[in-house]
Amino acid sequence: MSTPLRTTYPAPVEDLIPAARRLAADLGEIPSQNRLMKHLRVGKDKxxxxxxxxxxxxxxxxxxxxLHSVPDPDETSATTEVAETPAETPVEEFPQVSEPVDPVSPVRSGWRKWAPRFLQRGGISLADEPTTETAPETETDARPIRSWPVLLLALPAFVAVWSGxxxxxxxxxxxxxxxxxxxxDGFTINSAITLPIGVETYAAFALRVWLSGRVPARARKFAKRTALSALALGxxxxxxxxxxxxxGVTSAPxxxxxxxxxxxxxxxxxxxxxxHLINTRENGSN
Structure with missing residues (x-):
């Protein structure tokens, strides 16, 4: 810490500045006027x-x-000319397309007009986004699964179940x-046909009600139990x-x-x- 300046005569401001600088260096900041008055033993004005x-x-x-250095204007212009002179760049075979265009839409621009047919028809997608040819099918666009193969499955089962x-x-x-x-009196019927018609038809109907998911919970639960029971009985x-x-039994036990x-x-x-359960609305009681 610097010692206070001791003088026997009034010192000018120029002579006081070095001592004030040393004080500022010791404090790390510019001292206040009151600190300068006390340290330099001067009045308020000085x-x-x-x-x-x-x-x-x-x-x-x-x-x-x-402050920073400013480059010479001649050097700047020379550097700019070098930077503006591009190196040899490969020539693109096709122009850049700013926006993806649906490759199957009737409106095409640029090289898409003569693009190969297999490129436009889903072989390779020309756009980053999925097209109408490559996008996954939604629930409304999905084709329903045909149920006619069930007839082929049911025909041999019908013959075996009916005869049994x-x-x-x-x-x-x-x-x-x-x-x-x-x-x-001449009209006759074999009552044995009531068994396959009743049991197997009910099993198929209850199975459909159970898996449909469009019936009340009680009806669905009842359909599940009885459908499995009917199939087991069959x-x-x-x-x-x-x-x-x-x-070789001719009469069942x-x-x-x-x-x-x-x-x-x-x-x-x-x-x-x-x-009855299908047509009954659910309420709070069971």
Missing amino acids: AKAVHTALTAEQTQTHAETH WVGLGELTGFGVVHPLPGIA ALGQVAYHLLEAQ WPITTAVACLPVAVLGMGAALA
Whole structure:
């Protein structure tokens, strides 16, 4: 720290500035007027003059620090000419297209008018964005899956299931009956056909209701359980018939006869219940 300036006579401002500079260097900043008055032992006017001189010197120093060299105009023009002279660039075969254009649209610009047909038709997409040929199909544009192969699958199953149920029905007492006595005595029907029509038709209907997802929750749950039950009963009926037929049995045991006789009634009850649940709106109570 610099010591205070001691003088026996009034010193001019120019002689006080070096001591003020040393004080500013020690403090790291320009001292205040009161500090200068105390350190230099001068009056207010001389302290203000010294403070003003130190401030002007600091401002000038900052201005000189920010100055930078300006290149010679001749050198700048020469550099600009060199920079403006481009090197040999490869000539593009096709002009740049500012905006992607749909390659299959009737309006085409530039080289797209004579682009090869296979490029325009989805072999290679000319735009970054998906075109109408390459974009994925939406739900509305997707083609529905054809269900006609189900007919080919159902035809052999129908023959096997029909013959099995009719054969089991004959072993359990189903047979030819006269449904209209006194009205059409000559009209007869084999009651065994009620088994395949009732059980298998209900299984298919309940399966459709279950998987449709457009019915109340209670109806869907009931359709799921009864559809699986009907399919299981159909499979058991086919197994029972083939086992009895393989053993040469002409009359089915009473447990099988009882179960088969109850099937038409059970199918009627399940069908009526499912139809009622489908047409009933859900409420808060179960």
